[in-house]
Amino acid sequence: MRRAGAARGSGDQMSNMPDERGVDQQGFAQQTARPDVPAQAAAPPPTQYQQTPVEQQPAADQPARPPGRTARPMPIPAAETRVTGRRVVQYIIDYILAGIVPALAYWLLDANSRSSGGVRWLLATVIALAAYFAYWVAIPHGNAGQTFGMKLFRLRVISTDGGRATMLQLFIRGVLLIVDTLFFGLVGLITMLCSRYRQRVGDHAARTLVVPARYGPQF
Numbered sequence: 628m629r630r631a632g633a634a635r636g637s638g639d640q641m642s643n644m645p646d647e648r649g650v651d652q653q654g655f656a657q658q659t660a661r662p663d664v665p666a667q668a669a670a671p672p673p674t675q676y677q678q679t680p681v682e683q684q685p686a687a688d689q690p691a692r693p694p695g696r697t698a699r700p701m702p703i704p705a706a707e708t709r710v711t712g713r714r715v716v717q718y719i720i721d722y723i724l725a726g727i728v729p730a731l732a733y734w735l736l737d738a739n740s741r742s743s744g745g746v747r748w749l750l751a752t753v754i755a756l757a758a759y760f761a762y763w764v765a766i767p768h769g770n771a772g773q774t775f776g777m778k779l780f781r782l783r784v785i786s787t788d789g790g791r792a793t794m795l796q797l798f799i800r801g802v803l804l805i806v807d808t809l810f811f812g813l814v815g816l817i818t819m820l821c822s823r824y825r826q827r828v829g830d831h832a833a834r835t836l837v838v839p840a841r842y843g844p845q846f
Contacts, residue, residue, distance in 0.1 A: 701824065702789040707838045708825040713780045714837055715816070721776035722808075725762040729755030763801035768794045773840065781840040787824075796833040803829035 732754040736747040767774050772784040772792050784792050784800070792800075807815030807827045815827040824836055 701787060703785075703787070703824065703836055703838060703842075705823055707842050708836055710782060710837060710839060711816075711819055711825055713782060714819070714825075715812075717774075717776040717780045717782055718812070719776075720779065721762070721774045724775055725759060728758035732758075759801070760798075763804070764794060764797045768792070768797055771840075777837075777840075782837055783840045783842075784835050784837055787834045787836055792833075792835050796835050799833040800829040800835055803827075803832055 729751075732751040733748075736751045762774065767777070767784055770778070773782065777783060784797065786792050786796060804815075807818070807829055815829075818827045818831070819825045822831070824830075826836065830836065
């Protein structure tokens, strides 16, 4: 009887003792579930191979542009350059006016004369070149991009960027009149008709346009 009571007492004592493993597990669960403990270890460290966000990636249908180059559309509407008919008549008038001084120089100096014929021919050539430069370069540069014929037909030479044509642009354009007037001007006429902005050979090389005088900046 004493042994049985002792055994029952020891059993009750053992049943009342808390399980150490359960206490440890319960305490660990409570510690991990505490809201004040920051969960820093759960976030993975960033890597150098992290993908670029979607909003920063270029669109698939948008072509990539080479560095340093940006698409710059022509600031002049193509419709403003549809003045081919006026340009043809304007050039005929300007051609006649530009040839007056050289013709007078060669006639007055009489290059065919026997005495000092070479010197007179050279002098007449210098005068002709100076008159050519003055008419096709200096006059339009100082007169809002207009020759006398352009002023009569309300036309103007401007740069392709919409600004004033420089003297270098006008010089290149004037020199290449030699090419544009080949075959009675057919080279320049065909080039203009095949160009979107009606540019002749000189305009393409000098990057100039001919537009109505009302269009573009007033210089």
